[in-house]
Amino acid sequence: MPTIKDVARAANCSTATVSRALASPEKVSDATRHRVAQAVAKVGYSLNAAARNLRRSESRTIVVILPNIANPFFSDVISGLESVAHQAGYQVLLGDAGNNPDRVASYFNLVPSNQADGIILLSTEVPMALVRERQADAGFPLVMACEYFDNLSLPTIHIDNEQAAHKATEYLVALGHQRIATITGPARNPICKDRLRGYRHGLADAGLNIQDDWIVEGDFTFHSGYEQGRILLQQDKKRPTAIFCQNDEMAIGVLKAARDAGVVVPEQLSVIGFDDIGFSQYCEPELTTVHQPREAIGRTAMRLLLDILKQRNVPLDQSLKTQLIVRSSTARAPRD
Amino acid sequence: MPTIKDVARAANCSTATVSRALASPEKVSDATRHRVAQAVAKVGYSLNAAARNLRRSESRTIVVILPNIANPFFSDVISGLESVAHQAGYQVLLGDAGNNPDRVASYFNLVPSNQADGIILLSTEVPMALVRERQADAGFPLVMACEYFDNLSLPTIHIDNEQAAHKATEYLVALGHQRIATITGPARNPICKDRLRGYRHGLADAGLNIQDDWIVEGDFTFHSGYEQGRILLQQDKKRPTAIFCQNDEMAIGVLKAARDAGVVVPEQLSVIGFDDIGFSQYCEPELTTVHQPREAIGRTAMRLLLDILKQRNVPLDQSLKTQLIVRSSTARAPRD
DNA sequence: TTTTTGTTTGTAATCGATTACATTTAAGCA
């Protein structure tokens, strides 16, 4: 591989001049700039990033840690993250945490080892000790998005999960539903708690009483939605007329459970999801759901991290708006 | 940040010894190894990867270029790629090409600039000139998976698209269908041509004649499947009784088009997809489709690239098996 | 012409780890 020395030789100048011609052209005469450009082309030079990174002690790489690349929710968030990063000349390294603490640890290590300049965390399913340790030294550039830790304060981009769930529940109540169940995500997850709280308040506001066996826990997969939906629908007593699911995949699982149980959506059962993933428009019936501004979340999170890296003073906590999208999986409650 | 020098000082030895204690412990006495380990812990040392990469001129990073992270097809492929990479101590940098030639160029540049050791290409939608140029110098570690260029030979992991499409079509024929349409992916894409060829042969084998206006082109999205499906179903003459779609998302789009047109699947229309993505079990009806071993494709591709990097002698072209998964979107052809 | 000021370029130290080679130390053996 040709190095900056080869270019310097070909352009008949010093390496310092080559470096300047490439990095800060205004510091160099027109003639030299030209000669260097030609020399670069001639020898086929390309800059050795490791050398630059070593010298500058930065890597222009941001690590994004997410629970699972396969989750369609994250793809738009990632698009947003990437677009901002690229504009600012940064790379994005996607790290699938995949329930593997060692892996997460190794991603965190990329920062002290100068392979990454900062981290964006999209999941709370990571070893708490690690995060706590990093958050302790204030210099560690770490931003959360989508989720958050309820016992640890980090710069965060999020939505108002409680409010969104509250509104979704209110909507069901407004349709006349009185027996409203919910399928949550993993109970230890703070955003799931928030959504659950929103659901409870929605019921309480309407003076409906909350039945504990209508609050069931899933894990955000199709399958868990299907299973929990099946269980909810086969209860002996009067079954719920509406189910609020904490994400779309589980809601789509419920749709299938309803079909299998011969329960017609939305006539006999209303279903609401959360996230508004692409598939929610193509399932049968189309899913009423809470839309999240995923791309904007990604963009904002990356901007926040870059601002922190540049030591700019910025609000460390931003909330973005959600919107209830009404489609055809919800309807007026059936008469008893 | 503490460096190797700080460790050396704390362990009362030279930097060379520290380096050896960490990288090749067998070259160092037990006592020293111990001292070094303690010193590392004490000063909180972590290796500067840029320095190591510079010295070793490698980066232990593999770039994976894909057309679109949002495409659920790729998530399992990526899982496979990552698992093998991590085992071998490599990082995976995911690059979303996103119809942006500049971006792709910048990903390709990571190799000469020592930020990446090799590239896995999952898309043919990249500037041909770039690929051709790289492929020209034989040293450039570049592997294709899932797709391929028909005018350029590169190490490749793939499936037999023609055969898979042939079998899918045969299956429809065996169910008694005589009017079988197809929705292809982008026509310039070699794998789409292969699948189309398989379809044609399937019809030809059965002595069915091929109707050109039953071969329509989509772009692998839900939406294009919906649109093309709608058009196919509203044709004046007798409409097709089966549609073979070149991926699942388009097939799911067709399912929706059929619902909207009041055509019952599978009684009046059979639909087959391709890929077997997660959704295909949760749509209504469940989708008959061609299963691809996505995770295995990823694993095999990464292994191939790592073998190439290690200069091991390996077959540069491997084909993996597909399987037709019959679910409920296909049935015997309706009587005329 | 001389001095001042500003522009352009070069010299050489530096970033942090690795490793060839040299040196020291220890172990084995007669």
Add this chain to the structure above:
DNA sequence: TGCTTAAATGTAATCGATTACAAACAAAAA
């Protein structure tokens, strides 16, 4: 004990780019 061999450690060059500082040069002002 003295000699050979092996193991352990140290010295210092190296990877390639950046940049503080110095030097050279040109243009402007006196």
